[in-house]
Amino acid sequence: MKEKFVCPRCGNQEERYIGYHNGIPYCRRCLSFSGRNVDITHSIQQGITLQLSYPLSEKQERVAKETLSLLKRGKNVLIHAVTGAGKTELVYDSMAYYLGLGLHVGFATPRKDVVVDLKPRIEEAFPKAKVISVFGEHSEILQGDIITLTTHQLYRYENYFDLLVLDEIDAFPYKDNPVLKSFFRKSVRGNYILLSATPSKEDVQEIKKDNGMVLTLFERYHKNPLPLPEYIHCYSFQYYFKVLSLLRKYENENKPVFIFTPTIEEGKKLFRFLSLFYSDGEFVSSQEEERRSNIERFKNGELTYLVTTSILERGVTVKDLQVIVYKADHILFTQAALVQIAGRAGRKIQAPKGDVIFLASERSTSIDGAIKEIQRYNKQRNLL
Amino acid sequence: MEPSKKYNDTTNKEIYCKSCFEEIHLSPIRRAIEKNPLLCDKCISKIEKKLVIRKFEGIPILFLSNYSGIMESWLMNFKEYKDVELAPCFLSIFLPFIRLLFPFHTFVPLPSSKERIEKRGFDHLSMILQASKLPFLSCLEKRSSGEQKNKSFIERRKDKGISLLPNASQLQGKRVVLFDDVLTTGSTFLESLKQIQKIEVKSIHGLILMDHHEGQDFQIK
Numbered sequence: 175m176k177e178k179f180v181c182p183r184c185g186n187q188e189e190r191y192i193g194y195h196n197g198i199p200y201c202r203r204c205l206s207f208s209g210r211n212v213d214i215t216h217s218i219q220q221g222i223t224l225q226l227s228y229p230l231s232e233k234q235e236r237v238a239k240e241t242l243s244l245l246k247r248g249k250n251v252l253i254h255a256v257t258g259a260g261k262t263e264l265v266y267d268s269m270a271y272y273l274g275l276g277l278h279v280g281f282a283t284p285r286k287d288v289v290v291d292l293k294p295r296i297e298e299a300f301p302k303a304k305v306i307s308v309f310g311e312h313s314e315i316l317q318g319d320i321i322t323l324t325t326h327q328l329y330r331y332e333n334y335f336d337l338l339v340l341d342e343i344d345a346f347p348y349k350d351n352p353v354l355k356s357f358f359r360k361s362v363r364g365n366y367i368l369l370s371a372t373p374s375k376e377d378v379q380e381i382k383k384d385n386g387m388v389l390t391l392f393e394r395y396h397k398n399p400l401p402l403p404e405y406i407h408c409y410s411f412q413y414y415f416k417v418l419s420l421l422r423k424y425e426n427e428n429k430p431v432f433i434f435t436p437t438i439e440e441g442k443k444l445f446r447f448l449s450l451f452y453s454d455g456e457f458v459s460s461q462e463e464e465r466r467s468n469i470e471r472f473k474n475g476e477l478t479y480l481v482t483t484s485i486l487e488r489g490v491t492v493k494d495l496q497v498i499v500y501k502a503d504h505i506l507f508t509q510a511a512l513v514q515i516a517g518r519a520g521r522k523i524q525a526p527k528g529d530v531i532f533l534a535s536e537r538s539t540s541i542d543g544a545i546k547e548i549q550r551y552n553k554q555r556n557l558l
Numbered sequence: 559m560e561p562s563k564k565y566n567d568t569t570n571k572e573i574y575c576k577s578c579f580e581e582i583h584l585s586p587i588r589r590a591i592e593k594n595p596l597l598c599d600k601c602i603s604k605i606e607k608k609l610v611i612r613k614f615e616g617i618p619i620l621f622l623s624n625y626s627g628i629m630e631s632w633l634m635n636f637k638e639y640k641d642v643e644l645a646p647c648f649l650s651i652f653l654p655f656i657r658l659l660f661p662f663h664t665f666v667p668l669p670s671s672k673e674r675i676e677k678r679g680f681d682h683l684s685m686i687l688q689a690s691k692l693p694f695l696s697c698l699e700k701r702s703s704g705e706q707k708n709k710s711f712i713e714r715r716k717d718k719g720i721s722l723l724p725n726a727s728q729l730q731g732k733r734v735v736l737f738d739d740v741l742t743t744g745s746t747f748l749e750s751l752k753q754i755q756k757i758e759v760k761s762i763h764g765l766i767l768m769d770h771h772e773g774q775d776f777q778i779k
Binding site: 194205 | 581
């Protein structure tokens with residue numbers, strides 16, 4: 175009887191993922207995660223303190239305190255906070271506490287773009303700490319006081335983090351990926367905080383089983399309600415003209431616009447059409463090489479509209495942004511995705527309102543669900 | 559092992575796609591033709607099939623695919639992450655065609671440098687040929703860059719350090735197919751071709767898995 179092979183890295187036992195090289199078994203599922211591992215040699219600098227230049231709202235303050243007190247009791251936390259609530263700020267207190275004790279703190283998220291944006295924010299809040307970011311093409315430096323990284327890089331930090339914050343737990347590719355989940359579990363030595371605006375029921379159940387608590391924050395930091403999406407019915411031949419007329423309206427008002435499309439092909443087609451009329455736009459998708467520079471240009475106001483796939487559905491903040499969802503009844507726009515997309519609008523305190531428009535030929539269950547979910551948040555924000 | 563047990567083993571085992579790990583559901587036609595199916599229909603459809611014969615230095619070369627998509631990622635996994643289970647997949651769908659086109663040929667894999675082979679632990683081209691059960695003879699050798707160091711830059715560009723191994727004499731009077739995974743500039747191919755031409759072989763052909771050629775110094779005749 176042959177002994178069953180268990181992958182030491184990702185814990186895989188399934189026969190289908192096991193390959194044999196000269197009769198020696200190896201795991202094929204986590205092959206791409208072979209690289210330099212990090213030993214716990216780095217000692218955290220002393221005297222790292224939190225220096226926030228802006229105050230937290232009362233509710234933020236309360237959730238942040240609760241989080242820390244739960245962590246002190248050895249519990250894990252899932253913070254369910256609406257888009258634009260200031261999730262990142264909620265964990266600063268806890269991070270400062272752990273750093274003060276000389277413990278290892280990490281901040282992980284599934285998306286590379288979010289990691290890139292996150293590093294300067296954390297550096298600003300912890301000016302004395304050495305903050306590093308680790309992701310795909312950027313993994314030379316692996317040791318620091320605060321490590322921001324993608325979930326794909328967690329395999330390097332086995333049994334390393336005393337506090338690990340995991341943002342956007344329901345985002346691709348972390349969602350439903352057993353390999354990344356097992357890396358996450360393996361990298362945590364102490365406790366963890368999960369952050370999400372749209373956690374699934376399974377996420378909630380899972381953390382309750384794993385010695386955890388769920389905290390909620392249904393109010394944005396600027397205390398305004400979430401922009402409620404508007405559903406506009408569209409026959410298939412009307413789409414282009416509808417988008418064009420909306421775009422014209424926003425161009426006249428001089429407001430930046432995101433147009434979300436379900437697939438890359440649809441986005442390219444739509445952009446080709448729109449660029450005939452408005453040249454100050456760009457198309458971004460995961461396959462575009464220049465997406466970072468285009469997003470930067472958009473943020474600086476050089477571009478007025480961006481046609482995008484779901485890569486910009488989270489972690490992006492642009493002042494006074496208006497959102498159009500093209501073919502919102504497409505199967506790829508799930509309820510969570512639509513809630514996230516709607517959360518792009520009205521994030522800044524200077525412009526707390528914004529239009530969110532779902533263009534669709536049919537009121538699908540995800541559209542309905544998303545609108546109802548946002549209504550529920552808006553109702554509950556005053557109760558808590 | 560008892561024969562009955564062995565029989566049971568092969569029938570009850572679920573077959574999984576080597577590329578996407580999903581279970582393979584075979585159509586009756588595939589079930590009749592294939593003994594050991596490797597890939598599911600979906601992954602096979604993802605392979606770019608681009609069968610082209612082009613002449614290079616007077617030698618006809620058969621290109622099978624483009625350097626993109628699923629094949630590129632396989633090659634990456636195979637060469638960098640040593641996922642040797644992928645070795646038979648590369649040629650699998652082209653095999654009937656290759657067997658038909660080169661019935662009594664000996665395949666000669668182009669050499670990788672010794673360091674690379676040592677670092678990887680195997681010669682990937684020989685492994686592909688072996689896994690595809692094609693007759694092959696690795697009779698070329700590439701010097702490692704360390705040995706190349708004491709030469710000048712120009713010499714190095716001229717001479718990539720490819721030489722024949724002693725077993726190359728077996729090729730005399732045989733039909734030879736030079737095999738490589740990716741053809742970019744064609745310099746390795748050309749160098750190997752020159753070496754093979756020193757032996758009296760009956761004919762020389764080329765077989766390239768993926769075409770990654772930028773089209774500058776490649777003369778299509």
